Amino acid sequence: MAEILPFRNEVPSEKTWDITALFNSDEAFYQTLNETITLAKNFNETYVYRLNQPDTIEEALDVYSNILIQLDRMANYAELRLSVDTTNEQAQSLSSKFSNSYGKIASELSFVESEILILSDDVLNDYIATSKYPHFLQKLKEKKAYQLSPEVEKTLASLSPVFERPFELYGITKMLDIDFESFEHNGHTYPLDYATFENEYEDHPNEAFRRISFKKFSDALNKYQHTTAATYNMQVQQEKIEADLRGYDSVIDYLLQDQEVTRDMFDRQIDVIMSDLAPIMQKYAKLIKRVHGLEVMHFEDLKVSIDPDYEPDISIEDSKEYIYGALNVLGKDYLKMVETAYQDRWIDFAQNKGKDTGAYCASPYTTHSYVFISWTGKMTETFVLAHELGHAGHFTLAQSHQNYLESEPSMYFVEAPSTMNEMLMANYLFKNSNDAKFKRWVIGSIVSRTYYHNMVTHLLEAAYQREVYKKVDDGESLTAPLLNQIMLDVYSQFFGDSVKFTKGAELTWMRQPHYYMGLYSYTYSAGLTIGTVMSQRIQKEGQPAVDDWLNTLKAGGSTSPVELAQIAGIDITTDQPLKATIGYIGKLVDDLEQLTDEIEFE
Structure with missing residues (x-):
């Protein structure tokens, strides 16, 4: 039975994160916010209409970067304060x-990109060759055809708080x-809420409990x-309006611009998984049905453990033993980061009233990462924690080697380091036991948590999004x-007749905040594709x-996702890594069947 959750102020401090590295108090936050508003205004007065020479631009970008670092620091503090207790009125x-002030600051800064893009391509190319911000400038250059007038860009920037309202309302x-x-x-x-349902029910x-809780x-x-x-x-x-204003062919093309990937790469990720992974997961669904003795495999049965x-x-x-053991292969410096995350309270483990759902990692440039998780005591939480520490390790390394404007990679790549850590955890658990039941549990966890979550749940969300944007266009x-x-059609296409879709399955689109973050959902499968191939390279x-x-x-965000993958020895311009990953999932499901036969025969 689910326990009644405590209020946030009743949670032991050792289960909470310590965000004083960002700000010691809300008062310190507000002081920095006021200072940053003034700094942005002074920056505008100093550099507006002057960004026509490389030396001046470089000098301005140094100051611009420092302002963005302060904004990043404040944005993370605001998010961390609120997400652990959404009922907290002060938070x-x-x-x-912060959201309202951000619009004012953004409008003061909007001239930077506008003025840089007024430069001729020849001047801009020469500047890129000598700047400490080459990739930032190259990405900016690629948006030149879609840049609006400085006045319109400033107006759009000032409206950024309004553009955030749908997500806030959601x-x-x-x-x-x-x-x-x-x-x-x-x-x-x-008791029932988002947290109890998604974490426990x-x-x-x-079976009967799943049915009633789902209903x-x-x-x-x-x-x-x-x-x-x-x-x-x-x-x-609003995404459609901006895509049209800027002259993009579609909303999807507009949303993919910052990811530095082609429409073909986006479509391929969805189409190949919908065609090649679907029969494997249908086979997995039938195995779940068999193992649990279900007369009918319902939608709400898909996430039950083997x-x-x-x-x-x-x-x-x-x-700690499992996390340290799994990630030890990445070296002593990486492991030291993980140990520090535990020791210095980078992680919020608590379950309390008002805490948001899910798990995430926030990585302010000025301090260190913070991991948000609700620890239930299940062994699968080690996969979740390894995943989020993958983000922490990534940004710790990227931020220590890259300036702020070159530190954040494309959204397409950002889930690769996290999902790679999940694979390292699975490999570690698998090789440290010969027990058939434990091996089946490990493989079952890889399939039901790592692969199902990233390459089924999120991928079907992406397929749904693609259909939504077609309608909007x-x-x-x-x-x-x-x-x-749309949601029901996507599910039916993927699972066929292997699953009966209970009333309520069609409402799953209501549960996903990623829809307010552009084309994020499909990147989980893209990242896991890279993570799977990379973990196998490390093993071999x-x-x-x-x-x-x-x-x-x-390398952080100093190059494109295609080039980042190339550094890792992986070519994502073809479908070979994706097909290899799907083949690996197929082998895991076959292994699950074989181990189940062995266990049942005993």
Whole structure:
């Protein structure tokens, strides 16, 4: 039975993160915010209409970079404060104040890109060759054809808080407005909200419990589907307006611009997985049905473990042994970072009322990374933590080797270091036991958590997004019935007749915040493709492959995702890495079947 969650102020400090490295207090935050507003205004007065010579531009970019670093620091503080307790009024106010102020600051800074892009290509090319910000400038140059007048760019920048409102409204609806009523099962009352459902109930081993918790969860979502659809429609319509203003052929082309990947790479990731991975996951669904003795395989059964009764419990303290053991292959400096993350409270493990769902890693340039997780004591949490520490390790290395403007990689690549760590965790667990049941649990965890989460859940979200943007490009407005049908069509295409879609499955689109972050969802499968191939290289080649990987992480955002993958020895311009990854998943499912046969035969 789910425990009643404590309030945030009742959580032991050792389970919370220490964000004083960012700001000692809210007062210090507000002081820095006011100083940054003044700094941005002075920057504008000093450099506007003067960015016509390389030396002046370089000098201005140094100051510009420092202002962005302060904005990054404040943005992370606001997010970290609010995400651990979304009911905290002080945190809400601080976040709102920052969002509103950000628009003012952004409008003061908008001239930088506009004035640089006025330069001729020859002058810009010569400047790129000598600047300490070459990749930042190259990316900027590639957007030249889509740049609007300085006045329009300034207006758009000043409207950035308005553009964030759909995401904020989505979060308020999700975390504060939806009323999830508790439910009864076998004489017990169970509390229900996003956190309890996604962390505890969704993969519950008891079939009847899964059915009722899914129904109650879906019933609550159903009441807010029209509000959430209207909110999402605001998001995509504003993306459509800006794509049209800038002259892009489609919203997808507009959203892919900053990722530095082609439309072909985006479509290939979705199309190959929809065609080649689908039969493998249908086979996996049938195995789950067989193992659990289900008469019918329902949608809400897809996330149940192959052997839920076997999964070991693990404490936060004991998780260190597994995390250290798995990531040790990346070297002593990397491992030192991981140890420091535990010791210096970079990680928020707590489960408390008002805490947001999911897991993430925030990496402010001025300090160190912070990991957000809700520790349930399940062994699979080691995969989640290894994943988020992969982001932390990536940005620790990137930020120590690159300036701010060159430190953040393309969204296409950003999930590769995190998913690679999940593969290292799986390899470590697998080679440290000969027990058939434990091996089946490990492989089952890789398939059901790592691959299902990144290459099925998120990929189907991407396939859904692609259909949504096609509708938007055709001039359609989004409604809840339309979004429900798109979601259901995508699921049906992937799973075929291997799964029965219970009423409520079509509402899954309501649960994903990534839809407010552009084309993020598909990048999980892209990252895991790179991560899978890289982990296999490390297994086979050892230190030379590790060195390549660490050099890739150090490169940060100083080059394109295609070139980053090349540093790691992987060619993502073809479908070979993706097909190899899908082949590996197929082998894992075959191994699951074989181990299940062995266990049942015994």
